[in-house]
Amino acid sequence: MRTNEITSTYILTTDIGGTHITSAICNLELKTIIPESLTRVEVFSKGDADHIFTAWDTAFQYSLANAPGTVSGMGVAMPGPFDYENGISYIRGLDKYERIYGLNIKKKFAESLNLNSSNIRFRNDAESTVAGEIIAGAGRKYNDVVGITLGTGFGSAFSKNKITRDVNWGSDKYKNSIADDYFSTRWFLTRYHELTESFIPGVRELAILAENDANAIKVFNEFAVELNAFLKQKLPVFSPQALVICGNIAKANHLFLPYLQENLSPVIVELGQLGEHASLLGAASLFEIPINVPVNTSVS
Numbered sequence: 001m002r003t004n005e006i007t008s009t010y011i012l013t014t015d016i017g018g019t020h021i022t023s024a025i026c027n028l029e030l031k032t033i034i035p036e037s038l039t040r041v042e043v044f045s046k047g048d049a050d051h052i053f054t055a056w057d058t059a060f061q062y063s064l065a066n067a068p069g070t071v072s073g074m075g076v077a078m079p080g081p082f083d084y085e086n087g088i089s090y091i092r093g094l095d096k097y098e099r100i101y102g103l104n105i106k107k108k109f110a111e112s113l114n115l116n117s118s119n120i121r122f123r124n125d126a127e128s129t130v131a132g133e134i135i136a137g138a139g140r141k142y143n144d145v146v147g148i149t150l151g152t153g154f155g156s157a158f159s160k161n162k163i164t165r166d167v168n169w170g171s172d173k174y175k176n177s178i179a180d181d182y183f184s185t186r187w188f189l190t191r192y193h194e195l196t197e198s199f200i201p202g203v204r205e206l207a208i209l210a211e212n213d214a215n216a217i218k219v220f221n222e223f224a225v226e227l228n229a230f231l232k233q234k235l236p237v238f239s240p241q242a243l244v245i246c247g248n249i250a251k252a253n254h255l256f257l258p259y260l261q262e263n264l265s266p267v268i269v270e271l272g273q274l275g276e277h278a279s280l281l282g283a284a285s286l287f288e289i290p291i292n293v294p295v296n297t298s299v300s
Contacts (some may be wrong), residue, residue, distance in 0.1 A: 006072040006119060006287055010034075012063055013284040015077040015125060015276065016056070018045050018096040018152070022276055023059035025067045026075070026284035031136040033277050037066040045096035052100055057112060064113075073119040074109060075283030077128035079153075084122040121286040124166045126155020129246050129272070131164035131282030138270040139244045146240040147272075150249035154183040158238050164282070174230060182226055185249065191219050207252035217255070224256035228263045235267055246272035 009029040015022045025037035041059040044051060064071060081090040087106025091097040110117040130147030139145040139159060149155035156169040170180035181187060188203050195215045200206055209216035243264065253271055261269045272278055
């Protein structure tokens with residue numbers, strides 16, 4: 001096991017988002033997050049590199065100050081494009097983190113946190129979320145699971161015998177574009193505007209409108225039909241026992257989940273249970289992956 005490189009059960013784990021960073025200490029043995037170590041710090045991701053690293057370090061230092069013991073490694077859930085093996089960001093043209101393009105973030109973390117670079121490991125953020133649900137949440141009782149994340153983007157991963165890998169369905173062609181354009185927040189906002197010429201800030205607000213707005217209901221119904229059609233194409237490749245749905249859009253699951261549960265049978269459809277803890281646990285679990293199983297190192 002790769003765990004022979006760490007000397008304690010405590011791992012600094014973090015989920016880096018476009019507007020904030022979440023950080024905590026994970027007890028790898030118990031598969032839990034230490035509550036008092038959990039923090040969330042706002043990040044101006046359009047700022048310069050110094051600003052970004054300072055905000056990130058603020059989160060790390062808070063978590064480390066509340067660690068119950070020695071921390072011997074770091075797991076990082078990070079959006080792409082990113083070189084996950086070497087820790088280099090290739091994010092460009094996404095209105096975030098432009099100023100850290102090409103920088104060796106692994107080296108920066110190793111120096112600032114006094115950790116061996118081999119004990120700093122990066123993972124795709126969607127893969128991390130699904131992995132967390134597999135080891136301690138909605139997917140823990142299944143051997144073969146597909147997980148999707150529905151939010152500002154569309155993430156996807158497959159897990160077999162608790163080994164989880166990104167499958168990047170969001171980049172796959174779907175209809176006149178790619179899947180990410182249909183199964184993310186921006187589709188909901190665009191579609192509602194097409195129907196009503198009204199602008200709404202997010203899916204949460206649309207779900208509230210759906211209590212008495214026929215157009216809002218129509219948007220969720222269309223989403224359910226489209227997502228079902230897409231998954232009908234993709235799931236047979238893996239023949240999963242279950243599908244785990246995560247992400248902020250899943251909070252409005254009452255408006256689309258029943259349709260999926262009815263039409264995707266016999267695949268069992270589960271909702272993620274861990275919230276923000278999922279990606280943190282998933283990133284930390286990189287230290288439990290058997291050494292003979294290749295880690296996703298692609299730039300995605």
